[in-house]
Amino acid sequence: MAAIAVLTSAILQISFALTAKTPSFPFDELTLLQYSKYFSGTGMNLPVSGPGYFPGWAIVMAPLWWITSDPLTMYRYAIGLGVLIGVATIWPLSHVIERLKLRRPQAIAVAGVVMCMPSRVVQAGYAMSEKLLCLLIVCTALAAYRLWEETTYRRAAMFGILVSLTVLTHARAIVVLPISVAWLLIFFRRDRRLAIISSCATALLGASAFALSIEVNQHLLQFQFTQGYSVAGNLFSGASIILRTFLGQSWYQIVSSLGIVVVGLVAMVRWVASDWRSNKQIGAHAWMLTVSVGAFMLSVIAWSNSDGLFPQTGRGRLDAAIYGRYGDPFTMLLVAAGLAAIVRGLRYAPLIWSLCVNGVILAATVLWVAPNANTWGIVTPAHIPGILPWGSSLPYPQSLEPGWLPSVYQKYGTWSWMMPSWTNRNRFWLHASSATLVFLILLCIAVICVNRLRRHAQSGSDVPSRSSVPGASNPLEAQSKGLSRSRLLHSAMTKTLCVMLILACCAGSYAAIPMVRNFQLKDGGKPSVVQSIQDIDRRYGTMSVAFDTSCTPHRGSKGWAMNAFSFWLQSDDFSLTSHPRRTKAQLLISCSDFKETTHMDVKAVSGANSIGYQLWVLPGDQQSLLSELE
Numbered sequence: 001m002a003a004i005a006v007l008t009s010a011i012l013q014i015s016f017a018l019t020a021k022t023p024s025f026p027f028d029e030l031t032l033l034q035y036s037k038y039f040s041g042t043g044m045n046l047p048v049s050g051p052g053y054f055p056g057w058a059i060v061m062a063p064l065w066w067i068t069s070d071p072l073t074m075y076r077y078a079i080g081l082g083v084l085i086g087v088a089t090i091w092p093l094s095h096v097i098e099r100l101k102l103r104r105p106q107a108i109a110v111a112g113v114v115m116c117m118p119s120r121v122v123q124a125g126y127a128m129s130e131k132l133l134c135l136l137i138v139c140t141a142l143a144a145y146r147l148w149e150e151t152t153y154r155r156a157a158m159f160g161i162l163v164s165l166t167v168l169t170h171a172r173a174i175v176v177l178p179i180s181v182a183w184l185l186i187f188f189r190r191d192r193r194l195a196i197i198s199s200c201a202t203a204l205l206g207a208s209a210f211a212l213s214i215e216v217n218q219h220l221l222q223f224q225f226t227q228g229y230s231v232a233g234n235l236f237s238g239a240s241i242i243l244r245t246f247l248g249q250s251w252y253q254i255v256s257s258l259g260i261v262v263v264g265l266v267a268m269v270r271w272v273a274s275d276w277r278s279n280k281q282i283g284a285h286a287w288m289l290t291v292s293v294g295a296f297m298l299s300v301i302a303w304s305n306s307d308g309l310f311p312q313t314g315r316g317r318l319d320a321a322i323y324g325r326y327g328d329p330f331t332m333l334l335v336a337a338g339l340a341a342i343v344r345g346l347r348y349a350p351l352i353w354s355l356c357v358n359g360v361i362l363a364a365t366v367l368w369v370a371p372n373a374n375t376w377g378i379v380t381p382a383h384i385p386g387i388l389p390w391g392s393s394l395p396y397p398q399s400l401e402p403g404w405l406p407s408v409y410q411k412y413g414t415w416s417w418m419m420p421s422w423t424n425r426n427r428f429w430l431h432a433s434s435a436t437l438v439f440l441i442l443l444c445i446a447v448i449c450v451n452r453l454r455r456h457a458q459s460g461s462d463v464p465s466r467s468s469v470p471g472a473s474n475p476l477e478a479q480s481k482g483l484s485r486s487r488l489l490h491s492a493m494t495k496t497l498c499v500m501l502i503l504a505c506c507a508g509s510y511a512a513i514p515m516v517r518n519f520q521l522k523d524g525g526k527p528s529v530v531q532s533i534q535d536i537d538r539r540y541g542t543m544s545v546a547f548d549t550s551c552t553p554h555r556g557s558k559g560w561a562m563n564a565f566s567f568w569l570q571s572d573d574f575s576l577t578s579h580p581r582r583t584k585a586q587l588l589i590s591c592s593d594f595k596e597t598t599h600m601d602v603k604a605v606s607g608a609n610s611i612g613y614q615l616w617v618l619p620g621d622q623q624s625l626l627s628e629l630e
Contacts, residue, residue: 001105001109001495001498001499002105002106002108002109002112004109004112004502005108005109005110005111005112005113005116005498005502006087006090006108006112008112008116008502008505008506009086009087009090009112009115009116009120009121010083010087012116012121012124012505012506012509013083013086013087013115013120013121013124014083014124015121015509015513016121016122016123016124016125016509016513016516017079017080017082017083017124017125019125019513019516019517019520020075020076020079020124020125020126020127020520020524021520021524021525022072022075022520022524022525022526023075023127023524023564023567024126024519024520024522024523024524025126025128025382025523026050026403026523026559026560026563026564027049027050027051027053027559027560027563028053028126028128028382029126029127029128030048030563030564030567031048031050031052031053031563032053032055032057032058032061032127032128032129033058033061033071033074033075033078033127033567034046034048034220034563034566034567035048035053035055035058035216035220036057036058036059036061036062036064036065036078037062037065037570038058038220039055039058039059039062040062040063040064040065040066042065042066042069044220046562046566046574046575046576047220047221047222048220048221048222048562048563048566049221049222049223049558049559049560049562049563050221050559050563051225051226051227052217052221052225052226052227053129053170053171053217053227054129054167054168054169054170054171054173054213054217054227055168055213055216055217056129056132056133056136056165056168056169056170056213057128057129057132057133057169059168060081060132061074061078061081061127064077064078064081069570071567071568071570072526075127078127079124079125079126079127082123082124082126082127082131082132083124085131085132085134085135086115086120086121086123086124086131086134087115088135089111089115089131089134089135089138090108090111090112090115091111092135092138092139092141092142093111093114093115093138093332093336094107094108094110094111094112095107095142096138096141096142096145096288096333096336097110097111097336097337097339097340099145099284100271100336100337100340100341100344101340101344102340102343102344106343106494107340109498110336110339110340110343110498111336113339113498113501113502113505114332114335114336114339116501116502116505116506116509117256117257117335117386117505117508118256118385118386118388118389118505118508118509118512119256119257119324119328119332119385119386120134120328120332120385121385121505121509122381122382122385122388122509122512122516123382123385125381125382125516125520126382128382129169129170130325130328130329130382132169133166133169133170133173133329134328134329134332136162136165136166136169136173137166137173137176137291137329137330137332137333138332138333139162140159140162140163140166140176140180141284141287141288141291141333143155143158143159143162144159144180144183144284144287144288145284146158146159147159147284148283148284151187151190151191151194153194153197153198156184156187156194156197156198157198157201159180159184159198159202160180160184160198160201160202160205160206161205163176163177163180163202163205163206164177164202164205164206164208164209165209167206167209167210167213168209168210168212168213170329171213171227171228172228172295172298172299172302172326173295174210175291175294175295175298176206176291176294176295177202177203177206177207177210179287179290179291179294180202180206180287180291181199181202181203181206183282183286183287183290184198184199184202185199186281186282222562228302230302230305231298231301231302233305234301234302234303234304234305235301235304237304237305237306238306241304241305241306241309242300242301242304244309244321244368244369245300245301245303245304245309245321246300246304247361247364247365247368247369248321248322248323248365248369248373249296249299249300249303249322249323249324249327250361250365251322251361251362251365251369251433252322252323252324252384252386252387253296253324253327253331253386254358254361254362254436255386255387255390255432255433255435255436256324256328256385256386256387257331257335257338257386258435258436258439258440258501258504259354259358259436259439259440259443260335260338260339260342261331261334261335261338262338262354262357262358262361263337263338263339263341263342263346263350263354264333264334264335264336264337264338264339264340264341265289265292265293265334265337265338265357266341266350266353266354266357267337267338267340267341267350268285268288268289268292268334268337269289270350271285272285272286272289288333288337289334291330291333292330292331292333292334295326295327295329295330295331296327296330296331298326299323299326299327302323302326303320303321303323308320308321309321309373309374310372310374311374311377315376315377315378316374316376316377316378317374317377317378317379317380318373318374318375318376318377318378318379318384318394319377319378319379319380319383319384320374320377321369321373321374321377322384322387323383323384324383324384324385324386324387325382325383325384325385328385328386339501342443342494342497343494343497345450345451345454346443346447347451348447348451351443351444351447354440355440355444358436358440362433362436362437365429365433366420366429366430366433367419370419370420370426370429371417371418371419371420371426372416372417372418373429375394375395375414375425375426375428375429376394376395376396376414378398378399378403379391379394379398379515380519381512381515381516381519385512387432388508388511388512388515388516389507389508389509389511389512390428390431390432390435390511391511391512391514391515392511393427393428393431393432394428395414395425395426395428398515398518398519398522399522400518400521400522401522402522402523402611403522403523403556403560405554435504439504442500443497446493446497449489449493450489450493453489526568527564527565527568527610527611528607528608528609528610529565529589529608529609529610529611529613529614529615530564530565530568530569530610531608532605532607532608532615533545533569533587533608533615536587536605536626540622540625540626542573543573543585543586543587543622544573544574544575544584544585544586544587545569545573545574545575545585545586545587545588545589546574546575546576546577546580546583546585546587546588546589547561547562547565547566547574547575547576547577547588547589547590548577548578548580548588548589548590548591548594549562549576549577549578550578550579550580551580551590551591551594551613553591553592553611553612553613554612557611557612557613560611561589561610561611561612561613562576564610564611565589573585580594580598581598581600583618585618586617586618586620586622587605587615587616587617587618587622588602588615588616588617588618589613589614589615589616590613590614590616591612591613591614592609592612592613592614594614594616595616600618600619601619601623602616602617602618602619603616603617603623603626604616604617605617605626
């Protein structure tokens with residue numbers, strides 16, 4: 001079973017990686033790809049547009065530029081590297097799960113199933129930080145368990161280094177730092193010197209990683225780093241907005257894991273409480289629980305604003321109400337804990353608590369959040385990968401026009417309030433919730449069967465006579481056979497559960513591929529302007545190109561275009577200019593009406609129009625040379 005789960009995870013991740021033909025995120029992907037070129041030392045001579053991103057993943061990708069200077073080849077290498085990291089995450093995750101009292105083969109199987117889920121495999125189709133962040137979070141969790149098992153300076157140093165690397169990889173991962181420093185101080189009861197030194201060193205390393213990340217962005221960005229700056233203001237968005245966002249993101253986590261994340265939450269709370277009751281200690285269970293919940297709550301606050309939930313203009317975004325990308329790398333630990341608890345054997349109390357929490361959140365979301373949610377809004381697959389299997393239930397198809405076009409954001413003729421039903425246009429919420437309800441019902445049946453058989457076997461009530469258990473010579477032997485039969489049934493049900501989850505992950509991933517592929521067709525591809533410039537270079541030699549920063553064809557298109565052109569024109573003589581009349585370049589990328597507004601003797605290159613920008617041939621010898629391209 002373990003081998004099947006690992007192999008399936010690898011196949012699913014490769015399947016999504018094959019959909020990644022070119023970068024489709026002008027900021028999330030292209031910014032980090034450009035940063036990686038800077039860190040490679042091969043030259044990044046233009047600033048990047050956008051809010052900025054922490055550079056951990058860019059540093060890991062940097063050596064790929066030493067292998068190739070071609071942007072497309074480098075991107076494909078980066079996607080392949082991401083798949084390797086995704087599959088490799090199974091190894092440390094299985095060691096974490098082993099600490100939850102599972103045997104090695106069981107732990108590998110559970111880790112493989114977790115890494116089969118759409119919330120994990122969809123990310124293989126993008127060159128973004130999430131895959132590396134997952135690996136680092138899992139490795140940090142493993143380091144926490146190892147440090148708790150044996151308190152040594154070497155293990156404390158490894159834990160501190162991993163915390164700082166996690167912070168270096170993603171701005172939202174900053175929540176790991178204060179939690180880890182506070183947790184290290186708990187070691188004061190064991191080793192005062194180690195607790196003080198390790199907590200101070202971890203705080204210093206983590207703060208340095210954060211400061212370095214900000215400094216890198218300030219140096220490489222065209223404008224200021226703004227990622228996450230709205231979090232503090234969102235605290236004052238109002239209780240209703242924050243509660244709606246909490247329910248929406250909780251609903252996403254439940255639906256994307258079939259409710260297993262709540263099973264893991266309940267199990268972790270019980271294990272933390274048990275640690276405290278038994279020896280008054282706050283162990284690695286507490287670290288994993290606090291980090292998972294803390295990161296999830298940070299994601300909730302980051303998206304708690306009325307503009308995202310109730311846009312006044314345009315189509316709006318559905319993913320703003322149920323955002324999952326920030327929380328997924330952390331809640332993955334709870335999903336793993338939930339599966340481990342199920343494999344170990346759930347008792348009635350945690351099962352009932354899990355059912356209650358799942359039921360309350362599903363009901364509150366469907367009855368209160370869903371009726372006036374932006375169900376018709378834009379969906380970005382990487383932001384809510386876990387619910388893509390139900391994308392066909394959305395009321396309107398996603399636009400195939402690129403995201404920089406204003407028409408993409410036009411408001412649809414929709415409803416102000418509509419209670420979801422199985423067949424109406426707001427059916428998405430019920431369809432997505434139904435799979436979780438079915439799984440929880442099957443889980444209840446399995447737990448009841450196994451627990452009843454175990455209880456009867458232990459009490460001997462199912463063996464009133466020798467004849468009721470064939471081959472039993474006495475009541476003790478009959479009871480032993482009953483317990484053995486209970487364990488066999490539990491093992492069989494566990495294997496059945498794993499097979500069901502693997503098949504569900506395969507089906508869900510297959511259903512998610514169309515939305516991922518359509519997003520690639522919509523926002524990916526090499527711009528025709530770039531293709532024309534590369535054709536000119538091949539036929540006539542390299543010509544200098546300038547990008548007109550004073551031109552903004554559409555809202556948001558300038559930053560998109562700057563990043564796209566600077567990425568694809570890595571080896572060309574490419575520069576920025578805010579004064580296109582004075583540029584010495586031979587080719588100019590500017591607005592389509594540049595000739596009419598400036599009255600310059602420029603010529604348009606036929607078919608070279610991308611992201612609202614036109615390629616122009618400026619006055620000079622190159623005009624007669626390129627006259628055939630008009």
